[in-house]
Amino acid sequence: MITFSINDKEVQGEEGWTVLDAARWHGIDIPSLCHHPCLEPYGACRLCVVEVDDGRRTRVVISCMYPIKDGIKVMTATPRVNNVRRWIVQLLLDESPNSPQIRELAKTFGVTPSRFKKSGVDFACHLCGLCVRACHEVVGTKALTFGNRGLKKEITSPFHVGSKECISCGTCLYICPTGAMEKLFDQIRAA
């Protein structure tokens, strides 16, 4: 049994739990975009950052992958954490301004589109990869993948060709947090 604290409240957990698991179990909400309980932690969005004091120093870490340890002190909403989250939301908002989740977060953190905003961009997809990972891990097919790199990164079928692997189960549609998959779905599925 591991004893540690979240927001000054002493809690207990077991070997192998992450900080995010423990916090949510105790009713403390930590925002996240790319985390889903049915998938392995991915650590892409960095939005679930928390401040962890392990006795020697404090660090900002991502809670979805950070395992709980004896005696650590976790703070989920310090100014330092909020500052990191605000910057992440800022960049995400410029990257995918139409995602309802990100707009919601922007409202919470008081973020508006910045000077980094690309012109003419209206993506709803913020590339959390939930659909790709669900297709691989949950369904067991590989009908979806990331295509291209950097600014041109996108969700697509392998080789940009309608995927014959797709079994039309709709798991990607269900797991997509922004509804972007609804528009992509027919391109990805083989006719």
Place this chain on the structure above:
Amino acid sequence: MKTEGQIGVFLCECGGKISSRVDLPLVAELLKEEPRAHLAILPYPCLAPGLAAMKSAIQAKKLDRLLIGGCSSRVMKKRFPEALASMGIERHQIDFINLKDHVAAVHEASPQELAHKAAALVAGGLASLNLLEQYEPVSLPFDGPVLILGGGVSGFAAARELARHGMESILFVKSLSPERVLDELHQTFPGCRLFCGDVGEILREVFAHPLVKVIPEQPIEYIIGGVGDYRVGLKQGDGNVTEVGGVAIITALDREFSPPEIGYIGGGDRVWTMQDLEDRLVEGHVQPGRVVFWVNSPQHGQAAQQFAAVAAWRDSLLMARENPQVKPTVLYPANITLPLTGADLVEARAHGVSLQSYAPELHPVVQSGYLSFVSPGDHLEHEVEWDTLIIPGVPSDPAAKAKELLRWLPIYPENGGGVLKKSHIKLWPDQLPDESLFFTGSAGGICDLNEVLQQGKKAARGVLHLRQKALENRLVSPVVVHVDPDLCEGCGLCTEICPCGGIEHVKPGSGAVPRETDNHLCSGGGTCAATCPYEAIKVLNNTAQQLEARVKAVVGRMQEHEILSFICGWGGLSSAEQAAVKGLTYPSGIYLIPVNCLGSIDPSILSLAFLNGVKGILLAGCTPTHSCHYHYGVDHCWYRVNAMKKLLSLAGLERRRIAVGYVEVNEPDSFVRMAESHLDALEKLPPLPRDDRTMAKLWAIHATMHRPRVRWVLGTSLRRPTEKVFPGSQINAVEADETMLDVLKEEYTVSRILKALSDQPLSPPDLARVLEEPVRTLTPILTDMSKEGRIVTKGWEKSYPIYALGKA
């Protein structure tokens, strides 16, 4: 084998997403009377702390069945079984009720009202889990040769791969020597024989190998059995049938090319088909001059044209190499892509082979010595000079050999055309065991010789994989479908309508023997179980009894104005859940029960729901024919609903109480509209009357749905996997429908008579009064029933017999 279960219920708060909309403590309170050993409300059962809490509950209460009321079973179906495997909990021991997407997120009603709905759905899950049965998987032997049927060239590649790995095979071929096979290769692969040098090597190795038994093709009388024990009956010249056994079957079928129609061109000896050319090339005649290959016949599709163009390119390269005096040109339509590499083009140029495209919308014109075509580049008519004009062959329909095999294997012509496909059922990969249906060759799609050989090799690898598993004692057949040999009368209806090959064939002429199943092929679609006239088929952990119990439990907790909805696990479920994700809402008076496929719903389930007092039923499934994952599952459901409608109107109830809707995987808006529309339509109707007269009628409807004669007639009218005709466009649709109606009417009356006689013995006039039918319609039925011994004459009253139940 049934085990008494300890069921644990775990309700998820989902971080407030469920608990804020559904009063979960009230749900727990409402479920107090249900058979359950444990109930807990957890913040997040799916996260590590939640799983730990579940594990300790499983250990403390010795739970062996779990019901999780949380989110979609589709995303969670791996998470829980994987995490709880150490506690001995398997996939089928967990039932998911989607409280988030079927209740919490889609309705605007109060948390207390939604708690009642949630409790009803959970109670249904409990009733179903309570009837869970456990079957031990069957270990399969895998000892013997592999049968390679069909005579396709890929069979040789498969046989070589098997022989090299020390596995025996029996190869059925058209010609009995490597040379003969090579000589005939151009019938299926024009242009390839002279190019693919290693084919000859494969053939020689196969013919000489001691592990390969090459025997001449014989007409196939039957193929029976399943993985590990296939038996093929071969018809001999003298009319006798000999049987050959094998552990697996590889079907190697190639599509033949027939000579194109060139009579209209004329030109006598100067215009050849590709076959003519190949024959001459074998003899070594390569005449000098300008040779033009004209790739034509757009009606056979671009794949065939591409194939023809490549074949033409190969032959022209060969001719140019043999005799530099030959100047070949390949004229191909511009709308196909030539699968040639840069190196190929360089080689073509080096040998003076010209590749020329023409605009496909303008048909080239043949003249004496010239062929004029329009170039897609400059839209100008050009002319190419020829001394010999060659027209490539066209793919022909599946050969007689193929048709013989299709009768026994789950391989079907795609869209009624010449291309054959394996049963196209698309499932979650974890729903199917190892691949055991091997189909190779160009009959499945026109392709190159090299690719076909690869397919053969791959099929052999699949067989070797099965053998490896068998050696490690891991080759087990999951029990998906089970036929009760005591109930089965061997009518064979299930084999006929089974699209996946899960129900084995029996030897022709062997009479009514109970069917067996090949669970390696079974897809669990369940239309066989819903069709069986004697209700002898069970789909494991998805039985009609389980669904019956679920429907009873759910309907028992519904209010009289609410309706039941069955949604299929693909289009219906996906769209319903996506409606929740999208934030759409619909009235809470519709209770969703997901099933694998609508085709698995036994007709008696529909009548049972009405008997239990449901006001109406909506069935939402995929669009028939092209998106049903089980061939015609949803189509089969339509026939059953149709029968239900007829029975409702016979009983004087409204037909529109039951309706089928079609929705694709990505259509949440349509699903919501469908649900609202059906609810609206039913709002104007009163709830189902609960008086004795109506109840007796509903009882009779339910009994009618169980009657073997009704189920038989229903089963024979279902669409078969090979059929393409829609119910509405069949011949004599009205007459067929009326025949069905007559049978239903008669059996419905029989059921009503039995119901009336179960209360008290009655004479025909009294019966007529009770049933409100004229005596003259009852008399013949009563006479028949009495002759069959289903009712007996207890006494006489005013020269009328008094009938009663029981045997004489």
